[in-house]
Amino acid sequence: MSGEGNKDKPSGARPSLFLERQSYRRRRLTDAARLSPFLGATLLALPLLWPDRSSGGAAVPLSSAMYYIFACWGALILAGLIFGIAARRISAREERDADIE
Amino acid sequence: MATINVLILVCLGYVVFLFAVAFAADRMAAAGRGKWLRSPLIYTLSLSIYCTAWTFYGAVGNAARSGLEFVTIYLGPTLVMVSWWWGLRKLVRVGRSQRVTSIADLLSSRYGKSNTLAVCVTILAVLGGTPYIALQLQSITLSFSIFAEADPSGLYREGSSVFWVAAGLAVFAILFGTRNLDVNERHHGVVTAIAVEAVVKLFALIAVGVFVVWGIAGGVGPMMERIDASEIGQWNVDAGRWTTFIFLSAAAFICLPRMFQVLVVENDDEGHLRTAAWAFPLYLLLMSLFVVPIAVVGLDLLPEGANPDLFVLTVPLSQGNDWLAMLSFIGGFSSATSMVIVSAMALSTMVSNHVVMPIWLNTHEGTGSVSGDVRSVVLMARRISIAAIMALGYFYYRLSGGGAALASIGLIAFAGISQILPALVGGLFWRGATRTGALVGLTVGFIFWIYTLLLPGMGEPWMPETVLQNGLFGLGWLRPHALFGIEGIDPMVHTVMWSLSLNTIAFCVASLLSFPSPLERLQGAQFVNVFDHSVSPRGWSGSVAQSEDLMIMTQRILGTSPAQDFFQTEAEKQGGRSHMPEPTPGFLNRLERELSGSVGTATAHAMIGQIVGGSSVSVEDLLAVADESAQLLEYSGQLEEKSSELSRTARQLREANTKLTQISEQKDSFLSQVSHELRTPMTSIRAFSEIMRDTEGLTNEEQTRYAAIIHDEALRLTRLLDDLLDLSVLENGQVNLNLSDDSLRSVLDRAVSSALAGADRKITVRRTFPAERILLHTDLDRLGQVFINLISNAQKYCDAEEPVLVISAHDVGGRVIIDFTDNGSGIPPGARSMVFEKFARVGVDKAGGAGLGLAICREIMQRLGGEITYLPGQGGAAFRVSLPLAFQQAAQ
Structure with a gap:
């Protein structure tokens, strides 16, 4: 990948392409971070469609509901963790680049 | 069996331990050591005051009653934290750049430093917060009573224990919450103690959970089977309550004064949010992981009618695991104490800054710089506020009897404090939000909350049964649980839906209709565009003599040495030799911000205003300056225009x-x-x-x-x-025109013959006879004179060897155009502009007339409503005569 290759080159070789790529990645990452709560809200609203006791049919057992909700919850946390780490790494790298310049 | 004495001993030991932690943390922060005190981990753990005793004990009780519904209370904050990029980031930045001390201060600051608004928010917060504090006291008392029942000595008395718990918590909050005043020096001690308590309560709950799952049920698989077999073993959640509670807990997470305190005020570094965004949801997940198993096992093991709210305690006790029960008790105790301490601190800051201090300043009007020690007044106000709030909580608990009415108070408080949400979110994202809008929205939401939730919840004397059944004044559509005649909604959902939607509508409509003050508009821009700029909008100016007064006042608020340090740094910054800085606008702004950390923005503004007095640079002044410069700009624009006109x-x-x-x-x-x-x-x-x-x-x-x-x-x-x-005669306009009709052709015939009669040089005249069949109504003699002049000019001056004159005529839309073009060298460009002037002669050397011919031609043509022009670029001298077909008087 050209991006990987550029990383090892000394700064100043072709900085514009490198920074462009980085800021583009960063934008998309923040996009994903911004969208994740909406995904989370949707996932957590889904159980409302499940059959319950009032619908007459077989209700979803509570253990399944727990598995589902805690899995969604865990996924949200994991996404937050990944975004947090990535955002920190990107900002650290940008600071380093700024220092070199 | 643990006796009540052991329990009290453990409690006291725990409290002493917390004191030690808080004290050590304060000492370390003061000494500049202990970087970890400002780590994201501590920040995340301090957020856990969201999990109060109500959630520690109540979540299991809730699960035992309605299954998974309890989880909504944790899911709301999770969503808020995950979406930190949208809201919390901005909130924290605003809080830091404006140095707000509480949520009331934030709203007051946003809406033009309005103290009215701050007082409203404070009242709302106290109203919502007091029952909540009572709830914590109740949970501690209940947990005590569980142990007391088992204690044969029977020394335990409920009433006195509540009193001592309340008093002890008040002392703790006063000791560590009001030690220092500047929010910049944050409450490291309290925050660290809270973080420790967060770990304790999480550990306690997980310990009970692990004991239940692996100790009693025998592993995850059997546990799950047991859950499915229990009476709550099926998915049974009301859709309205599910979504409403998620929304409500999310709103309360931002709006609760104590949450605002740890989330925004105590925040050291914006970057901590990045960690808290995933770590706090993780904490919440761990807190709720074992709630359902504990509830299910409790329902199985304990006799019918046992209070499910206390399963966390009673399940280990029933299995004879006293130490685990003790641990669980400490966990609950931690939840209650941390919430009560921070809540009391946050509320007391609001009460003292927005209620006590303005009143005190008013009664000491004009003496802000001379009488009393403001610093001690602020501190005393806070201490008394804390004591008063704790007392309120205590009395509320005693009056309500600590019955089941308290159990639902958590959600009621959530719904109450969420009324701030529209004003808060609107203030952060909408520049058009105004103070009037915020006040109206808040009032509307507040009234609906009291009428539909708070009063019905309090029962008979406050809300008579007749009103509940038939509505206020017998109006059916005003029934508290069926507003506008819509029945069958869950009371909580009903209240949240109506109060918040009407609140939002009122807020928007009033904002749209009202007009904000200049300060409000500036603050609005500062809040909404906080990422673009973070400079304070106002400026101060004053004279050197006022510096001393400011110094005296600052000493009283910040304390002597911090004030002197601050002034010294400022003086050095200004480069002056004296130790007193010039009261420049920048210095006064920084001073005001420094003071606002202690006494709130509105008060700090008022105090500096008192000393610097009328010479403050108000927004009106700034606007006047802006007007003036606009006028100058306009004036210089006019000058520019004039000068260009002159040139x-x-x-x-x-x-x-x-x-x-x-x-x-x-x-x-x-x-x-x-x-x-x-x-x-x-x-x-x-x-x-x-x-x-x-x-x-x-x-x-x-x-x-x-x-x-x-x-x-x-x-x-x-x-x-x-x-x-x-x-x-022509020039003076005294000519009489002799109008007649004839064709152009005959006019030209006469002109050519008379011009060429007796000429000594031959010139060939070429004409287009068909085109000349144009009937003219004009002075034909004068026109002929023009033609004769042009033809004889060509005859005289054309320097070609075989001179040729081409006469062509066209009829162009009511005008006739006749071109006279010869094949000579034409008129040199420099002379063209002059040929029609009087006495103009092309080349003095050329023999000829007096140079009046063309001047006369031009005058004649003007009289006839036409014109004569020179046509350049025709290969020779070319003149164009154009005139209307029919002469009209108006053409003159």
Whole structure:
């Protein structure tokens, strides 16, 4: 990948392409971070469609509901963790680049 | 069996431990050591005051009653934390850049430092917070009573224990919450103690959970089977309550004063949010992981009618695991104490900054710099506020009897405090939000909350049964649980839906209709665009003499040495040698911000205003300055316009001058020409008349010849004078037009024949006869005069070897255009602008007339409503005559 290759080159070789790529990645990452709560809200609203006791049919057992909700919850946390780490790494790298310049 | 004495001993030991932690943390922070005190981990753990005793004990109770519904209370904050990029980031940045001390301060600051708004929010917060504190006291008492029942000594008395718990918590909050005043120096001690408590309560709950799952049920698989087999073992959640509670807990997470305190005020570094965004949801997940198993096992093991709210305690006790029960008790105790301490601190800050201090300042009007010690007043106000709030909680608990009514108070408080949400979110994201809008929205939401939730919840004396059944004043559509006649909604959902939607509508409508003050608009811009700029909008100015007064006042608020340090740094920054800084606007702004950390923005503004007085640079002044500069700008614009107009005029004058000079030169040359023209015939007339007078014996023939010469020369003179006269008559507009009809062709015929009659040089005239069949109604003699002039000019001046004149005519939309083009060298470009002037002659060397012909032509054509122009680029001299087909009087 050209991006990987550029990383090892000394700064100043072709900085514009490198920074462009980085800021583009960063934008998309923040996009994903911004969208994740909406995904989370949707996932957590889904159980409302499940059959319950009032619908007459077989209700979803509570253990399944727990598995589902805690899995969604865990996924949200994991996404937050990944975004947090990535955002920190990107900002650290940008600071380093700024220092070199 | 653990006796009540052991329990009290453990409690006291735990509290002493917390004191030690808080004290050590404060010491370390003061010494500048202990970087970890400001780590994201501590920040995340401090957020856990969200999990109060209500969630520690109540979540299991809730799960035992309605299954998974309890999880909504944790899911709301999870969503808020995950979406930190949208809201919390901005909230924290605003809080830091504006140095807000509480949520009331934030709203007051946003809406033009309005203290009215701050007081409203404070009242709302106290109203919502007091029952909540009572709830914590209740949970501690209940957990005590569980152990007391088992204690044979029977020394335990409920009433006194509540009192001592409340008093102890108040002392803790006062000791560590009001040690220092500047929010910049944050409450490291309290925050660290809270973080420790967060770990303790999480550990306690997980310990009970692990004991239940692996100790009693025998692993995850059997546990799950047990859950499915239990009475709550099926998915049974009301959709309305599920979504409402998620929303409500999310809103309360931001709006609760204690959450605002740890989330925004105690925040050291914006970057901590990044960690808390995933770590706090993780904490919440761990807190709720074992709730359902504990509830299910409790329902299985304990007798019917046991209080499910206390399963966390009673399950380990029933299995004889006293130490685990003790741990769980400490966990609950931690949840309650941390919440109560932070809540009391946050509320007391609001009460003292927005209620007590303004009143105190008003009663000591004008003496802000001389009387009393403001610092001690602020501290005392806070301490008394904390004590008062704890007392309120205590009395609320005693009056309500600590019954089941308290159990639902958590959600009721959530719904109450969420009324701040529209004003808060609107203030952060909408520049059009106004103070009036916030006040109206808040009031509307507040009233609906009290009427539909708080009062019905309090029962008979507050909300009579008749009102509940038939509505206020017997109006059916005003029934507290069925507003506008819509029945069958869950009371919580009903209240949240109506109060928040009407609140939002009122807020938006009032904001749209009202007009914000300049300060409000500036603050609005600062809040909404906080990422673009973070400079305070106002400025101060003052004289050196006021510096000392400011110093005295600052000493009283911040304390002597911090104040002196601050002034010293400022003086050094200004580069002055004295230790007193000049009261520059920048310095006063920083001072105000420094003070606002202690006494709130509105108060700090008022205090500096008192000293600096009328010389403050108000927003109105700034606006006046802006107006003035706008006027200056306009004035300079006008000047610029005038100067360009002047230069335009100057250019025109220069052009006119050049023309005048040219004309003057031509006049000179004409005068010499005319004198020459006049003298030549005069000379010959004189010469010949002298010959005739003096010479004897002239023959008749000779006499006739000489007389003919004299006659000719006289005619020439007459013609010249006629021309001059003609021109002056035309120029003065005294000419009489003799209008008649004829075709262009016959006019041209006559002109050509009379122009070429007796000409000494031959010139070929080419015409387009068909095109000349145009009927004209004009002065034909004058027109003919123009044509004759043009033809004879061509005849005289065309320098081609075989001169040719082309006359072409066109009819163009009511006008006739006749072009006279010869094949000579034409008129040189420099002379073209002058050919129509009087006395103009192309080339003095060329023999010719007096230079009046074309000037006369131009005058005639103007009289006839047409024009004559020179056509450049036709290969020779070309003139264009254009005139209307029918002469109209208006053309004159």
